[in-house]
Amino acid sequence: xxxxxxxxxxxxxxxxxxxxxxxxxxxxxxxxxxxxxxxxxxxxxxxxxxxxxxxxxxxxxxxxxxxxxxxxxx
Numbered sequence: 001x002x003x004x005x006x007x008x009x010x011x012x013x014x015x016x017x018x019x020x021x022x023x024x025x026x027x028x029x030x031x032x033x034x035x036x037x038x039x040x041x042x043x044x045x046x047x048x049x050x051x052x053x054x055x056x057x058x059x060x061x062x063x064x065x066x067x068x069x070x071x072x073x074x
Contacts, residue, residue: 006030008037016044021052029066030055 011022022041024030031037042050057065060074 006034006037008034008041011041012044015041015051016046018046019051020049021054024053024055025064030064030068032067034065034068 005028006024008022008024011019015022038053041053042048045051055064056062057069058074060072063071
C-alpha cells in the first residue's frame with residue numbers, strides 16, 4: 001500500500017471491507033485530531049470490531065507522532 005502520510009480517511013473503504021489493522025507512517029507531524037480520525041475508522045469497521053492502529057514511533061530523530069504524544073529520547 002502506498003504511504004498515505006496520515007490520510008486516515010483514505011483507509012475508510014479498506015477498513016469497511018474488513019482490513020483489520022493499519023500502520024501509520026508519515027514524513028510530517030501527525031495531525032492533532034488523529035484520535036478522532038481513527039475513531040472514524042472504528043465506525044466503518046464491520047461488526048464493530050475496530051482495526052488495530054500502529055505507528056512507527058521511535059523517539060529521538062523519528063518522531064512521527066509529534067504533536068500527538070510527548071517527545072521522548074532514543
